[in-house]
Amino acid sequence: MANKNITIYNLEPEVFKLKRIIFLLALCLAGMLLAGCAPRPAATPAEPPAPVTLAAPAAPAIKVYTTFYPLYDFAGKIGGERAEVAKLVPPGVSPHDWEPDPGTLSGLKAADLLLYNGLGLEPWLDKVVGALETTKLIPVNTTEGIEPLRGVPCGPACTPDEEEKKKKEAAGELPDPHVWLDPLLALKQAERILESFVAADPDSEQYYRANFAVLKGQFEQLDAEYREALQGKARDKFIVTHLSFAYLAERYGLKQVGIAGLSPQAEPTARELAELVELIRAYGIRYIFQEPLVSPRLAQMLAAETGAGILEINPLEGLLPEEISAGKDYFSVMRENLVQLYRALE
Ligand SMILES: [Zn+2]
Incomplete structure (x- = not known):
């Protein structure tokens, strides 16, 4: 815009030029007053006037x-x-x-x-x-x-007694x-x-x-939303790609069952897969959760075997470039996860 104005001035008589400059200066001043008069802290150092008091310095400390x-x-x-x-x-x-x-x-x-x-x-x-x-x-x-949870939780067909025993074994x-x-x-x-x-x-x-x-405040708000949405759900078990939701499950009274173990590479045995199929049928589980950074092969196999649907849940171990450019963050993804959990546990 500045360049465009200069081009116009050069074609005008001197007096017009001066009048327009004064007018533009007045406009700038009015604009600065409306905008709170504060020059941006990151402005080029050579540009006067220098900022007086600022809430934060421009350079990272x-x-x-x-x-x-x-x-x-x-x-x-x-x-x-x-x-x-x-x-x-x-x-x-x-x-x-x-x-x-x-x-x-x-x-x-x-x-x-x-x-x-x-x-x-x-x-x-x-x-x-x-x-x-x-x-x-x-x-x-x-x-x-933070006191960590330890070990891999009991398999899908675990009884409460077996689960207690497994918890004790997991201490080390x-x-x-x-x-x-x-x-x-x-x-x-x-x-x-x-x-x-x-x-x-x-x-x-x-x-x-x-x-x-x-x-x-954002964490507390998110916790309140989870609490409210998940209390009194018809189901409490959900199936995930790998065992990443134990702390969340414990906080909100749910139980995760993992297709893989604590890391996605800990793949299940044929017997464990058969147990998962049984569990899905026994509890009428309608959805299997698939996470973005891991192959959907096993979730698809289980879904095909049982007729369950597949929903996405994100353990936030890393966002995809397109998710970052779409402006997603921890809180927006956690809210998407809550919507999916709510749906799966109905
Ligand atoms: Zn993980």
Whole structure:
């Protein structure tokens, strides 16, 4: 627009030029008053006048790496413009499958914080951090202080007694890493992120705390929606691609049955598949959940065998590039999951 005006001035007499410039200046001033007069903080430094007081500086104060999507989302929401947040596991890749390569890790050396899930989701972490030879990077375990569920739950045809026995046996077994799918445990992870930000950048404490307060409200709202929608549902069992919903199931009084184990690679035996078919028939399960980053082969096989339908549920282990560009985040996907759960448990 500016260029267009200049072109016009050059064709006009001098006096007209001056009048129009004064008029345009007055318009600009009026516009600034209406817009609150604040020049944008990120404006080019050479451009006067300089901003007087600003709520936040334009340049990020800390550089933060996260391992996978949910932590990336929470860190971005707490850090706002004061934290530069990156993610190691690329879009469309499951953190269960991902392993770092030297190229991906070069950026880590310059980072202040590395936020990770823990509970076995990132088995490569210790080795990688050890090999970085930097004293600057602080690894932050976001599940510190959360009591994990352990082991693989009882098979589909499990009786309550067998389940109790299995729980005791599981005490020494591998922890279940999928805490982020319980909104209130995800809130605890976000609290750990907040603490690490405040420690790394104390000058921005109030800013981070204000962002966190908004985020906390979102987690509590989501929890309330789950509670309200899922109480008193006709069914309590749901079948998922891999065992990622134990914390969510425990929070809302449901029971997940996995086609695969704690990671999608832990494929079922022929006997376990036969048990699943029996369970689907015995409980009149109408839908099988399929998750986006895993092959639908087994879910389709079970659906064909039993006549059950397939619905999508997303354990948020990573969003696809098209989901990110569509503006999806942890909260929108969790709400989509709730709609699907509601439908399957009717
Ligand atoms: Zn998983």
